[in-house]
Amino acid sequence: MHTPPLPLTRDLVLIGGGHTHALLLRKWGMNPLPGARVTVINPGPTAPYSGMLPGFVAGHYKRQELDIDLVKLARFAGARVILGSVEGIDTTQREVLVPGRPPVAFDVASVNVGITSDMPSMPGFAEHAVPAKPLGPFAARWAAHLEGSDPTSVIVIGGGVAGVELVMAMAHALKAKGRAAQVTLIDNGPALTATKPKAAATIRRAMSDLGIDVIEQIAITRIAQDHVELEDGRQIPAAFVTGAAGARAYDWVAATRLDLHDGYVRVNEYLQSSDPAIFAAGDCAHLTENPRPKAGVYAVREAPILFDNLRAALGAGKMRRYVPQKDYLKLISLGGKSALAERLGTSLSGPLMWNWKNHIDQKFMNKFRDLPKMRPAALPREHAAGLQEALGDKPMCGGCGAKVGRSALQSALRTLPAPMRADVTALPGDDAALLKTGNARQVITSDHLRSFTTDPALMTRIAAVHALGDIWAMGAAPQAATATIILPRMSAELQHRTMTEIMKTANEVIREAGAEIVGGHSSLGDEMTIGFTLTGLCEDDPITLAGGHAGDVLLLTKPLGSGVLMAAEMAGQADGASVATAFRQMIQPQHAAARSLRGAHAMTDVTGFGLAGHLQGMCEASSCGATLDLEAVPVMNGALELSRQGVRSTIYNDNRAIAPDLPSGGRADLLFDPQTAGGLLAAVDANEADALLRELNQAGYPAAIIGHLTNKPGLRLQN
Structure with missing residues (x-):
């Protein structure tokens, strides 16, 4: 059971x-x-x-x-x-x-x-210094400063263990680069009070050997652009100031x-x-x-x-x-690959202590670099033939990677009779249909996504932008939306919390696009799924797949790679920074891009069937072919490396079959990667392409010219 x-x-x-x-x-x-x-x-x-x-x-x-x-x-x-x-x-x-x-x-x-080691009460600190914590901003500023070659001056505020470790590390780095530097440690009290006298003496000798000036028991009155002013009137030159004191x-x-x-x-x-x-x-x-x-x-x-x-x-x-x-054991870095170890008043120093410290640090970090492999649940001993093959050897993708293949969908749709109503027009190949109500022209579409992140708010934002893509791609203005939500089984209280997160986020995104949520439907299931049915109003004729002409330039507004990245993330293979960047690109709405491209001859949004599949649909509807400049196609951070490692979304093989004549391997494989909330792909007049590209880039889209339409049917790559 x-x-x-x-x-x-x-x-x-x-x-x-x-x-x-x-x-x-x-x-x-x-x-x-x-x-x-x-x-x-x-x-x-x-x-x-x-x-x-x-x-x-x-x-x-x-x-x-x-x-x-x-x-x-x-x-x-x-x-x-x-x-x-x-x-x-x-x-x-x-x-x-x-x-x-x-x-x-x-x-x-x-x-x-x-x-944090920020010191907001110290005059000039916020304007001219950078706290050592949090690490991210400090690391970026220090790396940029270290790249210089001119003589410099560095000041570290705070004479505790953190401060002396930091000032010795900075002095060592500058010395290793052969860069002339005046390095100073300043504390308004005595330095190194947290260590015993013997250890403190060893640390002071190490600072002296690195040429560090130690100024103690004097307060700083203010930090200026190029110096630090002390209460006795001295001005210490400072091109880079950081604080490791005043932790709060x-x-x-x-x-x-x-x-x-x-x-x-x-x-x-x-x-x-x-x-x-x-x-x-x-x-x-x-x-x-x-x-x-x-x-x-x-x-x-x-x-x-x-x-x-x-x-x-x-x-x-x-x-x-x-x-x-x-x-506890204190292990204090001394700048170079040397450290001091102190516990219970006893201290030792030298390269051996640094090796020990490095071993402890690497052992700690390896806990997170090498996470245990958790075994999947075993199949029942007796099961129907084909079950193992249907499960596959990796988790099923979410988003557009979980969609049914293009061939299966198209063959099923072809069995349906043509619309009998005069006010309903199905547009071959397009995801939206055209409705006529009096003099008004509407487009209507529906889309839903199997979640690939368990954050309901983030998944809702992605799903809403994704569904709106069909409206934007038709050149329509979003009008109304209904939501369809499936939640995993949860208590009534958690249902309320989760639905609140989803609907507040959905309302924000849909309303920002100019539409309103007018209702919805919800149910419980095995996993979270979020979808929207949308209508849009057309002032002009809708932009379809069928209007492209040979010679049109192809513009793409977003990079490829979300399918590979999400598949890798579900398998624990993608790095978090690349995943976070992909999320930011997926949630970028495209109403501004759609306004810029309202004069496009043909347009679609790149989603489940990948760039190749959606371009093939445009070419078939427009009775033309296309040539792509593979190197010009933008890709998400980390996607190409993962693709080269063989990471594939669930629907990749179906997408690959859409354009079998295109080459495989490397960057070409990303042409078949299913995109969630992907970019708009537009065929535009060649004379307008450069100006449109500048307009899109100025609006914040990482858009690119990726090829052109041709008279010869089929897809090919530019030589």
Whole structure:
């Protein structure tokens, strides 16, 4: 007997992708709690590992080596990932507030957002300095500064362990490049108070060997464009200023109404805040029972305790107490591949300590680089012939990758009789039909997508832009929409939350396009599916597939590759940054592009049948052929590499059969990649093409001229 998926009943929301939450997600993936829907919210698709930051600044590691890929990790954990910066928690409504999307409701939440080293109260800091945390902006600014060749001056504010590691790494990097530099560490108190005298002396010698000036026990009055001014009147030259002092909690935490200690969330021995449904861990938390300094070792050791306690708060198991260790091993980078190790007053330094530190850091990161392979459920011992082949060897794609092949759809449609009503015109090859009501001309279309992301708001935005593509491609103005929603099995409360996210997002996108949602239908099923039926009004004759002429130039408004990227993401093969970029391109609406292309001779949106399939449809309807400039076809970040690795969407083979004469391999394979919310493909007058391309690019579309229509039937590539 078929066993349906277990319904979802509780929402767990993880705010931030810090070390504790990263380890928790890995553990959750190996032992999920049935009935719990997990969400992780983070500003970007990756979370940096702070332990390797000095090594990156010094040049020992590449930028990507520091990153924990939260998109891959969330897929492994069965969690949805929301990319956005949290701006608050409504503890009354039990909602997390993220700009640009509906609030995210929770039953249990956990905060692991780290701290910031921004110093807004220091005059000139915001204008002329860059905080060392968060890492992303700092890394970009430092990399750009390091590329210069002129003599420079660098100042690091803060004489704690983080500050001295950073200043030695920067001095080493500049020295390795042979670049003359004045490097200065400034602290308004004594430096290195967190280490014992012997270790502090070793670190000071290392700074001296790197030529670093240390200025202590004096305050900074202001930061100017080219110098830092001290309270004694001295002006220290500064072309690059960063701050590793003044670590503080994010401002939004103060508005949560949770009990705080100097801005940090106060937690008990169970890592619970004053609100028992909200937990906190890592640097953003203050351990009320056993206060400890801000150090990554505590965040790492909190992970298994937090894992058990969140499950208990969701209804499974018992709470465990977290008892932090009294002392911990400090491993401090000394600029080059040398480090100092200190614990219980004993310290050692040298290359061997750096090798040890590197081993520990790489071992930690390997937990996320090499996620365990979870075995799929075994087939029943007895089953019908062909079941294994039908399942295939990879997950079924979502979006347009899950569509039925073009040949199957067309052969089924050909069996239908022609419309008998005079006011209904089916347009061969087009996804929309033309309706006449009095003097008004409407187009009508319907589309729906099997979800490839578990974030309902993001999936709704993609599905709405995707469905609107048929209206825009006909040169029509969107008018009205109905929504068709299938939700996975879940409790009534989660149904309400999810439908609220979906409909608020749908209304925003549809209304922005100039239309209104007038109704819909919903049901429960095995997985989430979102679709829309839309009408549009035509002031002029609709743009169809049939108006192309030999000599017309082909314009494409969006890059290819969403099918490959989503297939790879579902299999845990795509990097999170590429997936995030693909999402941004998919949700880009095309009403401005459609206005620019309203004079096109023929137009379609590139979706499930890939560029080749949709272009073939245009050529057949227009009785012409086409030549493509393969190198001019824009592709999404990461798509070409994945395609070369053999990653394919479910519908790829069906699409490949549409144009068998085109070559295979490399970039050519992306011509058959099914696109979700893909670009508009327009055949335009050759004399207008360059001006239209400039107009599209100025409007923010990564559009390109990719070929032209010809008299000779069929598709071919330009020599």
